[in-house]
Amino acid sequence: MTNAYHNLCTTFTRLSRFEHLSAIAGWDMQTMMPAKGNVARSEAMAELNVLQHQILTNPQVGEWLQQAESETLNEIEQANLREMRRHYHNAVLLPEALVEAKSLAGARCEHAWRQQRIANDWNGFAENLREVVKLSREEAAIRAQAAGTSRYDALLNLYEPGTNSASLDSIFGDLKQWLPELLQKVTAKQAGEACLVPQGPFDLEKQRQLGLQVMNLLGFDFDGGRVDISVHPFCGGVPQDVRITTRYNEQEFLSALMGIVHETGHARYEQNLPRAWLGQPISHARSTAIHESQSLLFEMQLARSKEFLPLILPLVVEQFGEQPAFEMQNFIALNQRVKTGFIRVDADEVSYPAHVILRYEIEKALINGEIEVDDIPALWNEKMQQYLGLNTEGNYQNGCMQDIHWTDGAFGYFPTYTLGAMYAAQLFHAARSKIPELDRNIANGDLSALFNWLQTTIWQHGSHYSTAELITQATGESLNPRFFRQHLEQRYL
Amino acid sequence: MTNAYHNLCTTFTRLSRFEHLSAIAGWDMQTMMPAKGNVARSEAMAELNVLQHQILTNPQVGEWLQQAESETLNEIEQANLREMRRHYHNAVLLPEALVEAKSLAGARCEHAWRQQRIANDWNGFAENLREVVKLSREEAAIRAQAAGTSRYDALLNLYEPGTNSASLDSIFGDLKQWLPELLQKVTAKQAGEACLVPQGPFDLEKQRQLGLQVMNLLGFDFDGGRVDISVHPFCGGVPQDVRITTRYNEQEFLSALMGIVHETGHARYEQNLPRAWLGQPISHARSTAIHESQSLLFEMQLARSKEFLPLILPLVVEQFGEQPAFEMQNFIALNQRVKTGFIRVDADEVSYPAHVILRYEIEKALINGEIEVDDIPALWNEKMQQYLGLNTEGNYQNGCMQDIHWTDGAFGYFPTYTLGAMYAAQLFHAARSKIPELDRNIANGDLSALFNWLQTTIWQHGSHYSTAELITQATGESLNPRFFRQHLEQRYL
Numbered sequence: 001m002t003n004a005y006h007n008l009c010t011t012f013t014r015l016s017r018f019e020h021l022s023a024i025a026g027w028d029m030q031t032m033m034p035a036k037g038n039v040a041r042s043e044a045m046a047e048l049n050v051l052q053h054q055i056l057t058n059p060q061v062g063e064w065l066q067q068a069e070s071e072t073l074n075e076i077e078q079a080n081l082r083e084m085r086r087h088y089h090n091a092v093l094l095p096e097a098l099v100e101a102k103s104l105a106g107a108r109c110e111h112a113w114r115q116q117r118i119a120n121d122w123n124g125f126a127e128n129l130r131e132v133v134k135l136s137r138e139e140a141a142i143r144a145q146a147a148g149t150s151r152y153d154a155l156l157n158l159y160e161p162g163t164n165s166a167s168l169d170s171i172f173g174d175l176k177q178w179l180p181e182l183l184q185k186v187t188a189k190q191a192g193e194a195c196l197v198p199q200g201p202f203d204l205e206k207q208r209q210l211g212l213q214v215m216n217l218l219g220f221d222f223d224g225g226r227v228d229i230s231v232h233p234f235c236g237g238v239p240q241d242v243r244i245t246t247r248y249n250e251q252e253f254l255s256a257l258m259g260i261v262h263e264t265g266h267a268r269y270e271q272n273l274p275r276a277w278l279g280q281p282i283s284h285a286r287s288t289a290i291h292e293s294q295s296l297l298f299e300m301q302l303a304r305s306k307e308f309l310p311l312i313l314p315l316v317v318e319q320f321g322e323q324p325a326f327e328m329q330n331f332i333a334l335n336q337r338v339k340t341g342f343i344r345v346d347a348d349e350v351s352y353p354a355h356v357i358l359r360y361e362i363e364k365a366l367i368n369g370e371i372e373v374d375d376i377p378a379l380w381n382e383k384m385q386q387y388l389g390l391n392t393e394g395n396y397q398n399g400c401m402q403d404i405h406w407t408d409g410a411f412g413y414f415p416t417y418t419l420g421a422m423y424a425a426q427l428f429h430a431a432r433s434k435i436p437e438l439d440r441n442i443a444n445g446d447l448s449a450l451f452n453w454l455q456t457t458i459w460q461h462g463s464h465y466s467t468a469e470l471i472t473q474a475t476g477e478s479l480n481p482r483f484f485r486q487h488l489e490q491r492y493l
Numbered sequence: 494m495t496n497a498y499h500n501l502c503t504t505f506t507r508l509s510r511f512e513h514l515s516a517i518a519g520w521d522m523q524t525m526m527p528a529k530g531n532v533a534r535s536e537a538m539a540e541l542n543v544l545q546h547q548i549l550t551n552p553q554v555g556e557w558l559q560q561a562e563s564e565t566l567n568e569i570e571q572a573n574l575r576e577m578r579r580h581y582h583n584a585v586l587l588p589e590a591l592v593e594a595k596s597l598a599g600a601r602c603e604h605a606w607r608q609q610r611i612a613n614d615w616n617g618f619a620e621n622l623r624e625v626v627k628l629s630r631e632e633a634a635i636r637a638q639a640a641g642t643s644r645y646d647a648l649l650n651l652y653e654p655g656t657n658s659a660s661l662d663s664i665f666g667d668l669k670q671w672l673p674e675l676l677q678k679v680t681a682k683q684a685g686e687a688c689l690v691p692q693g694p695f696d697l698e699k700q701r702q703l704g705l706q707v708m709n710l711l712g713f714d715f716d717g718g719r720v721d722i723s724v725h726p727f728c729g730g731v732p733q734d735v736r737i738t739t740r741y742n743e744q745e746f747l748s749a750l751m752g753i754v755h756e757t758g759h760a761r762y763e764q765n766l767p768r769a770w771l772g773q774p775i776s777h778a779r780s781t782a783i784h785e786s787q788s789l790l791f792e793m794q795l796a797r798s799k800e801f802l803p804l805i806l807p808l809v810v811e812q813f814g815e816q817p818a819f820e821m822q823n824f825i826a827l828n829q830r831v832k833t834g835f836i837r838v839d840a841d842e843v844s845y846p847a848h849v850i851l852r853y854e855i856e857k858a859l860i861n862g863e864i865e866v867d868d869i870p871a872l873w874n875e876k877m878q879q880y881l882g883l884n885t886e887g888n889y890q891n892g893c894m895q896d897i898h899w900t901d902g903a904f905g906y907f908p909t910y911t912l913g914a915m916y917a918a919q920l921f922h923a924a925r926s927k928i929p930e931l932d933r934n935i936a937n938g939d940l941s942a943l944f945n946w947l948q949t950t951i952w953q954h955g956s957h958y959s960t961a962e963l964i965t966q967a968t969g970e971s972l973n974p975r976f977f978r979q980h981l982e983q984r985y986l
Contacts (some may be wrong), residue, residue: 014540018537020536020537021538023536025514025518034717034718034719035716036734037731041734043510043513044510048514147607213539224529235529238533240529240532241527
């Protein structure tokens with residue numbers, strides 16, 4: 001190992017240790033912290049963020065990055081250096097004053113939004129959002145100039161390096177051609193099929209036990225992680241100690257259970273990131289969309305399939321006893337029910353992309369300066385009518401105020417949900433073609449071949465390869481949305 | 494606010510934010526973290542400790558401390574400056590190499606001790622302990638030279654500023670005169686009294702509920718703290734978010750319950766430290782002994798009294814139902830039972846000081862170079878025979894290997910347990926003389942006057958005054974061990 005590169009590795013190891021503390025303190029904030037701890041915790045975490053930013057953007061790091069270019073590095077080291085460069089440039093571009101202003105405006109907007117959403121107070125929200133958008137546009141302009149891209153693409157690249165809106169326009173344009181019709185056909189078909197809803201209450205401790213059993217089935221390593229409760233389910237912690245969360249509802253247990261399956265997909269990716277490289281940027285999960293591809297592969301491709309559902313039905317009955325809704329065909333129908341609605345996070349996998357495309361189109365126009373904050377409600381209503389046949393006029397809380405993402409300026413994140421769904425379909429299709437008898441294995445409760453294949457093709461590589469390289473190596477081609485369409489048509493028609 | 498002092502305040506606020514993260518990550522490590530998280534967490538916390546040490550010992554801090562001497566400061570600011578100076582000098586004295594060597598040797602010794610204690614492996618333990626003692630002596634020598642004290646006194650002052658072994662020798666010498674006889678009398682008296690032991694099992698969730706009820710009765714603020722489970726009970730977190738722990742045993746619930754009372758005493762001190770000064774050293778709890786005085790006041794003076802126990806007995810019966818051991822006189826006798834034994838942490842308040850004096854005498858001689866590690870087992874046995882009539886020859890695991898303190902070099906800590914018991918007795922005596930009808934109030938379930946008095950005399954002052962000033966203001970005199978003797982004689986004879 002040569003000198004500048006070695007110094008960079010030491011610096012990034014140090015950064016990863018502070019990131020560890022940030023991840024655990026952040027998890028605690030969502031799961032354990034009592035209300036009065038909030039201010040002190042926010043201040044402590046902000047102090048840590050400032051420190052991390054200072055360490056990363058130290059001019060010395062920039063010098064080492066330059067020197068390392070001329071050092072003799074093997075292929076792994078070069079990939080690691082590429083990721084180091086990406087993190088450094090993403091951080092060093094922004095003036096500290098803008099970072100701070102964005103952070104403050106985002107915190108203010110998000111904090112007020114919690115109440116404003118309940119009160120359906122668009123005007124109050126819009127006032128804060130205008131400031132967030134203004135600062136996000138400033139950030140986008142700086143990043144766009146450095147990258148030579150459009151403003152929106154510059155933000156998109158923070159979450160999904162290598163993607164641009166030209167390709168998203170094409171992918172989503174295609175989706176818009178066939179999805180509304182598919183959705184209509186599926187809902188018409190399902191309207192003629194009986195589907196009993198399970199009758200609660202469902203004891204929360206029993207729901208928790210059921211969740212643990214399913215996590216176990218899915219290979220979650222309990223010596224390297226845990227599951228707790230939070231308002232918004234997430235996967236946090238660090239690869240050596242992965243913390244997933246869910247939320248329980250006494251009247252309905254499937255959302256919590258499928259939430260656990262979803263987060264377990266994220267968790268297994270984290271738990272299997274390359275151990276030898278931990279602490280270095282090359283060890284990180286590849287991207288937001290690839291991360292989502294793992295959670296959606298677990299939830300949508302695997303767990304809601306007619307092969308897998310019979311594995312968990314006996315566990316459900318063991319906890320809650322028999323009832324008509326737990327007849328096998330009904331249980332499968334329940335987990336494959338398609339029903340359009342206002343709320344993205346409650347959407348099934350067929351209508352979900354419509355929610356994403358709507359947001360993508362609005363946020364792209366917003367960041368590129370083609371529309372203003374005040375244009376959002378009308379556009380939202382127009383697109384909801386067009387894509388899902390729903391009217392959101394005046395209904396801000398279930399319309400354009402339902403998500404947290406824009407409140408703190410996370411523009412460019414939404415598209416990764418649908419990219420993730422597409423990668424998941426493509427990966428599962430490839431797994432099926434590589435693993436003889438995959439569906440039969442699953443039906444027999446043997447998931448080892450699937451998990452080994454994911455470990456070999458995705459998990460163990462961290463950020464060694466670009467997203468395109470990773471997917472091409474795993475599936476033989478780069479992103480191809482036709483597998484997603486094929487999956488939906490096969491499952492739902 | 495003037496310049497250098499202002500800069501110091503900013504620096505100490507920053508340090509307190511990192512201390513916040515350290516406290517929460519440390520709490521998580523003991524309560525939540527799965528096994529595989531251990532190495533990464535230890536590394537992350539060590540990195541944070543190094544950072545905190547660097548910030549505190551930055552030469553700039555030394556310069557500001559000097560400049561601030563000549564600035565115009567009010568009395569509060571001067572007290573804060575005094576505490577800043579103490580923290581800075583305690584940290585800056587030690588060469589970084591010694592800090593690191595001590596930390597590594599301590600971690601190695603403690604880690605190995607966990608197994609060695611179980612295996613009763615004195616020789617293995619002694620090998621690691623010799624290194625810890627060697628480094629602690631180096632530390633003590635450096636501190637002693639700077640402070641002009643004996644080596645042991647220099648370490649003692651880290652936990653209990655203002656105390657020295659001359660005064661401890663006198664206090665403990667007096668105790669040794671009357672305690673063995675008292676202990677004999679009490680055990681002889683209690684031998685003639687029947688005392689039924691409650692018959693388990695005691696459901697763990699019911700034990701938890703009982704603990705919450707008692708914490709509530711004792712005024713714990715659940716919006717600013719929580720209670721969880723750990724192997725060794727402790728009080729951690731930060732004043733805005735206090736985390737206490739206990740451990741439950743299905744066969745015996747009183748240890749866990751009284752453990753919760755004890756930690757709630759610590760917690761209320763933390764929850765009521767001066768809000769206006771949080772982040773500054775003046776806001777910290779005064780000392781280890783004063784902290785322990787609060788937990789022991791709650792546990793020994795208050796909760797094990799014949800006035801208080803009738804308040805919690807109905808809660809016990811509500812959770813576990815009636816049984817003969819829950820007859821009132823028996824319940825009181827149970828909670829005031831004196832029984833000598835090998836283990837300090839299981840000791841009653843009458844025999845506890847013997848455990849402390851023994852350790853004090855050995856560690857003082859060890860740090861001052863009068864004995865060596867190899868002399869410990871024989872000395873331990875000799876003193877256990879003398880003070881408690883128990884033989885520990887060859888029984889290392891229940892003798893000189895039972896505590897964690899020496900494994901990582903916390904020499905000077907043990908005496909604060911008994912100082913805390915003495916302060917607790919003195920404070921409770923003062924409260925009784927200041928609050929008319931205190932015992933009757935307690936019996937009626939009205940604890941507000943007691944808590945208000947503690948708030949006024951102790952909690953709200955943080956580190957504003959020295960320990961001697963604080964106690965003199967609260968009780969009219971500095972430490973006077975006669976109140977402790979009086980308490981024991983009144984309760985147990």
